[in-house]
Each structure stands twice: as structure tokens, then as C-alpha cells.
Amino acid sequence: MEKNKVLVIDDDKNIGLILKDYFEFEGFEVIVAYDGESGLRMVEEANPDIIILDIMLPKLNGWEICQKLRPQNSTPIIMLSAKNKDVDRITGLELGADDYVNKPFNTKELVARVKAVLRRVKESSTSKELKFKKFLINKVYRRVEVNGEKVDLTPKEFDLLWTLASSSKRVFKREDLLNNVWGYDYYGDTRTVDTHIKSIRSKLSKGVDDYIKTVWGVGYKFEAKENKK
Structure with missing residues (x-):
């Protein structure tokens, strides 16, 4: 081995x-x-x-x-x-x-x-990919594409996007996202989630960034428009 x-x-x-x-x-x-x-x-x-x-x-x-x-x-x-x-x-x-x-x-x-x-x-590495009309997220290769063009995300940005996109319409509290992405023993400020979401939105092209919705006073959710199987 x-x-x-x-x-x-x-x-x-x-x-x-x-x-x-x-x-x-x-x-x-x-x-x-x-x-x-x-x-x-x-x-x-x-x-x-x-x-x-x-x-x-x-x-x-x-x-x-x-x-x-x-x-x-x-x-x-x-x-x-x-x-x-x-x-x-x-x-x-x-x-x-x-x-x-x-x-x-x-x-x-x-x-x-x-x-x-x-x-x-x-x-x-055993996960599959999520396909949408305008972009896809492949977790095997940790790759995001918008209209066929690769979008470079940091590892934490990718993990955060995948967590949201793979549970479409679920509302995640910031604390939940910290636990899921950074780990249960991370004691950082929940504002780091907002910083990463802002960065993800800026890297995704207009019209794709709005898949990530802010739920005021709670956290974030991903609305899967035109999801493809």
C-alpha cells in the first residue's frame, strides 16, 4: 500500500x-x-x-x-x-x-x-459533478467551468461552492458552513464565510453569481436553475 x-x-x-x-x-x-x-x-x-x-x-x-x-x-x-x-x-x-x-x-x-x-x-475524489445551463462543478478534478472556461477558485472557495451547490435550496447558516468547510474545531469569525462568498461571486461571470443567494439574518443558499442530470 x-x-x-x-x-x-x-x-x-x-x-x-x-x-x-x-x-x-x-x-x-x-x-x-x-x-x-x-x-x-x-x-x-x-x-x-x-x-x-x-x-x-x-x-x-x-x-x-x-x-x-x-x-x-x-x-x-x-x-x-x-x-x-x-x-x-x-x-x-x-x-x-x-x-x-x-x-x-x-x-x-x-x-x-x-x-x-x-x-x-x-x-x-469519489464525488461526481454538478451540471447547470451556464456552468459545471466537477469535484473529482476540483474544477469549475463557466461557458466552457475554467474558473480558478482556492480550495476553500471550491469546497464552499460545492457544499452549497450539492444541497440546492437548503439554507446554510454561516456557522454550518464554517463547520462543513473549515471543520468543527475552527473558531474563526463567521465573516470569513462572507469574504469567501464575495470572492466566489466576483470570479463567476454575471448571471452565474446569482445562483448563490443571501438569506438575510441567516446565511446562504444555492438555487439550482436549469439543473442538468
Whole structure:
């Protein structure tokens, strides 16, 4: 059975070695990079299944790496940081990270989070696609097209759009969307949902963005007009 490959990008060599030993014990293949530039290079060369990314790095910081990877690369990212302010957590998630863990962290918890993210990715790969008159959403390839043209969404934007579109007409509270897309243990501000919805609408062409309806005082719903099977 092929092992999942973890890329750890952290300039603290002790953390790199500890995570390497621990994840290898858990059955993962592990690669460690100690600065942003070599870490970004290893994403291309090693093609990891998931990236554990520190924010404070020499040469390129974690946020810069996220910006360079998204939306061209959808490899899941868990960010590590000694910064524990909500604004830092929200910034990381809005740049496309899948999870955010504060330092110091519990290694067992980090492994559990990695497994949870990989499990979600695996489950999503078995899903089908939703077709509408003007656009389609394919979750196998994590692809959105409007009139045949690809629309680039960040991983979280895609997950949010899919969650809404696959449950057409259901009204989602912002808290529900945070739980479904970011995970039950995410304690960020619900305004991050509004930020992502605004970004999705701006990326979808006029006439398609209005599939996502705001339900004032509650949250959002997706109205599936001209849905095709």
C-alpha cells in the first residue's frame, strides 16, 4: 500500500526532525525543507499529498508560499504558527490553507488533523459533478467551468461552492458552513464565510453569481436553475 507523503516546511530543525520521526512512525513518507524557497521547490519535485507549513520562514514566508501555490495547486496545507491572533488564522485560511495549528502544538493532534484533511480529500475524489445551463462543478478534478472556461477558485472557495451547490435550496447558516468547510474545531469569525462568498461571486461571470443567494439574518443558499442530470 502506497504511503501518504507529507512535506514539512519549517526552519526549526528540531521540529522538522520530531515531525519526521513521528509521522514516519504513523506510516507516512516524510520530506523536510527548512526555508521557503526550498520548500516551494519540493512541492513541485516531491508532489506531496499534504503540506505542513510554518508561517515564519526565511527567504519566503508561509503566506507567500500559499499565494504562489493557490489556485494552481490544490495540495492540502496545514499552517503552523506561534502567532495566535484570530486575524493570523483568518489570513492563512483565506489564502487557501485547509487548517491552522498554533505553536506549541500537540504532535498527536497534528497527526489527527493531517489524517482528517486527507480523509476529506479522499472522500471528495469519489464525488461526481454538478451540471447547470451556464456552468459545471466537477469535484473529482476540483474544477469549475463557466461557458466552457475554467474558473480558478482556492480550495476553500471550491469546497464552499460545492457544499452549497450539492444541497440546492437548503439554507446554510454561516456557522454550518464554517463547520462543513473549515471543520468543527475552527473558531474563526463567521465573516470569513462572507469574504469567501464575495470572492466566489466576483470570479463567476454575471448571471452565474446569482445562483448563490443571501438569506438575510441567516446565511446562504444555492438555487439550482436549469439543473442538468
